[in-house]
Amino acid sequence: MLPAREVLVDDRAALVDGRSRLSxxxxxxxxLGLRARVPFGGAVVVTARRGLPVAAALAxxxxxxxxxxxxxxxxxxxxxxxxxVLSDDVAPAEVPASGGxxxxxxxxxxxxxxxxxxxxxxxxxxxxxxxxxxxxxxxTVRPGSGTGPRRWGLLYEPTRxxxxxxxxxxxxxxxxxLDATHLPGLPERLAWLAEHGVDALSATPTLWRQVLQTARxxxxxxxxxxxxxxxxxxxxxxxxRAAFPGARVTHVFAATETGAAFAxxxxxxxxxxxxxxxxxxxxALQVRDGVLFVHAPGASTxxxxxxxxxxxxxxxxxxxxxFLGRASGVVNVGGVTVAPxxxxxxxxxxxxxxxxxxxxxxxxFSGWILTARVVAAPDxxxxxxxxxxxxxxxxxxxxxPSAHVPARIEVVEELPLSxxxxxxxx
Numbered sequence: 001m002l003p004a005r006e007v008l009v010d011d012r013a014a015l016v017d018g019r020s021r022l023s024x025x026x027x028x029x030x031x032l033g034l035r036a037r038v039p040f041g042g043a044v045v046v047t048a049r050r051g052l053p054v055a056a057a058l059a060x061x062x063x064x065x066x067x068x069x070x071x072x073x074x075x076x077x078x079x080x081x082x083x084x085v086l087s088d089d090v091a092p093a094e095v096p097a098s099g100g101x102x103x104x105x106x107x108x109x110x111x112x113x114x115x116x117x118x119x120x121x122x123x124x125x126x127x128x129x130x131x132x133x134x135x136x137x138x139x140t141v142r143p144g145s146g147t148g149p150r151r152w153g154l155l156y157e158p159t160r161x162x163x164x165x166x167x168x169x170x171x172x173x174x175x176x177x178l179d180a181t182h183l184p185g186l187p188e189r190l191a192w193l194a195e196h197g198v199d200a201l202s203a204t205p206t207l208w209r210q211v212l213q214t215a216r217x218x219x220x221x222x223x224x225x226x227x228x229x230x231x232x233x234x235x236x237x238x239x240x241r242a243a244f245p246g247a248r249v250t251h252v253f254a255a256t257e258t259g260a261a262f263a264x265x266x267x268x269x270x271x272x273x274x275x276x277x278x279x280x281x282x283x284a285l286q287v288r289d290g291v292l293f294v295h296a297p298g299a300s301t302x303x304x305x306x307x308x309x310x311x312x313x314x315x316x317x318x319x320x321x322x323f324l325g326r327a328s329g330v331v332n333v334g335g336v337t338v339a340p341x342x343x344x345x346x347x348x349x350x351x352x353x354x355x356x357x358x359x360x361x362x363x364x365f366s367g368w369i370l371t372a373r374v375v376a377a378p379d380x381x382x383x384x385x386x387x388x389x390x391x392x393x394x395x396x397x398x399x400x401p402s403a404h405v406p407a408r409i410e411v412v413e414e415l416p417l418s419x420x421x422x423x424x425x426x
Contacts, residue, residue, distance in 0.1 A: 014170050015027075017182055068117065118130055121418060151178055154166050199223045200226070204227070205233070229421065231341055257296075291311065325340060333404075334366040352384060389408075389410070
């Protein structure tokens with residue numbers, strides 16, 4: 001259960017979606033009666049896709065359940081035998097205006113730390129389970145903004161790491177979550193969030209690029225812009241500052257493998273080299289063989305020394321540590337090691353490109369070849385779109401070794417998204 005000192009028990013909304021409104025007081029009272037459903041020390045599988053059941057579980061089951069597995073719509077092949085399954089049906093159609101189910105009396109023995117099981121995104125492989133404590137997932141939560149409670153928009157699946165981060169910000173920071181996931185498309189979700197006064201929004205870099213491509217990104221009056229889950233390049237950071245001049249732009253590093261680690265708000269890509277010596281929020285960082293490691297003793301992926309690999313390739317450039325790509329996504333093209341994300345960065349820097357995705361494909365001669373999908377800038381005409389692939393191949397060849405030049409570039413209307421809001425690489 002969330003510590004009482006960190007829960008604002010009042011009638012302010014903690015979560016609002018298309019069907020209901022749940023207050024901080026109701027969450028603290030276990031309004032959905034989850035402790036009556038779940039035996040003390042028992043296992044729980046959350047298959048819900050709405051934020052409400054997940055928020056209720058985060059508030060009521062920590063320190064009560066032995067393990068809470070956040071699956072959502074993800075088919076992990078795991079068994080639910082012996083576990084209590086919490087689906088969207090657990091939440092009533094209309095939550096009472098005040099009060100909830102009477103909480104179960106505390107047990108005589110102290111509960112062990114609840115294991116919160118999340119799954120990796122599976123961007124470059126099969127999703128893998130990772131266990132955390134709730135504290136390791138909430139290390140970057142900032143209680144209070146200094147300007148009053150914020151209204152966070154939820155665009156992520158609430159059972160994935162990024163969605164849990166948004167929910168924990170509301171629960172521990174006294175903010176409100178506006179859950180837009182009940183709507184079918186991004187334009188509809190953004191319109192609903194604007195209508196409900198959203199002032200803080202978290203999304204992956206890929207999703208933010210799509211937000212910027214919508215007809216009216218300025219309809220969002222944001223004071224907080226948060227990115228996470230993918231590399232945030234300088235061009236995107238600059239574009240967000242221009243689109244939302246009154247907002248603080250924050251890149252949060254919170255991987256499923258390591259939990260929340262740090263946040264950067266200085267407007268520059270990567271993170272300060274000083275973080276390796278003086279870790280922010282006391283979360284130690286190390287670079288081992290070009291891969292970033294985070295001290296995350298609460299994660300099941302941690303080694304004996306408490307450090308867990310993020311799987312992210314990084315390099316030191318001056319006073320900065322820059323992200324290069326996922327180690328699991330690196331391929332060998334004709335004997336040259338290539339990280340697809342490096343090629344994507346070069347493609348996005350072209351003035352006629354709004355977004356780009358590079359996909360390796362197996363090749364019997366060179367081992368792998370690269371193919372790319374690009375979204376053209378909205379003002380580019382048909383002739384420009386037709387000429388774009390050739391221009392981009394030349395641009396990459398001028399910036400990177402020849403092995404990085406995509407063999408084929410396709411101009412598309414939009415990039416596919418995974419359930420985590422990242423670019424669909426599979």
